[in-house]
Amino acid sequence: MRIDNVASVLRQTLLAATAGKASAGVFDGPAAPAPPTAAAAPTNLVTANPVSSVQMLIALAATDPVVERRRKLAAETDRGLSMLERLHRDLATGEPSPERLREMAAWVEGFTPPDDPALGEVAREIELRVRVELAKHDLTA
Structure with missing residues (x-):
């Protein structure tokens, strides 16, 4: 697994969670405790570094707000494009629904x-x- 552009705290937590899942066994019954050794690494990394x-x-907030903001803006722009595609499909089969036109008008206004x-x-x-x-449908936004 590769984790890039993530703060070190988040990276450590993700790795600890991944290690915890990988070491979890299928057997749900009681297990025999392993003998402790002085040089052994902790079995649960989350408790080692809470x-x-x-x-x-x-x-998470500090990762990269510019990238996150740009992703949200791109998603909002993509929403407008998706509405245009749905309108095109509606026009190909007949008239578009008034709800679709109202949704588009609300998107443009906001x-x-x-x-x-x-x-x-x-x-x-x-x-x-x-x-x-x-x-074209006599609506203004």
Whole structure:
């Protein structure tokens, strides 16, 4: 397993959780305890380095807010494109539903193009296309 671009606390926690799952046995019955050795590594890495849920949330928030924000903006832009595709399918089989048109109008009203130049250009083109389709059906947003 490869984990990149993650804070060290989050990386340690993920590795500990993965190690815990890998060492879990199939047998649910009582097991004979292993003899302790001085040089043995801890069997449960989570207890060796406990991390609170607050630390985990902080680590997640600190990973890369720019990437996360850009991912959310891309997902919102993709939502507009998906609505256009569904409208196209509706038009191919007949008239689009009023709910679909209202959904598109609500999306356009709440949509703000991203500041990123490349993503913003694509987002504005999708927004314009949605507005054109709404205008074809005598709706304005």
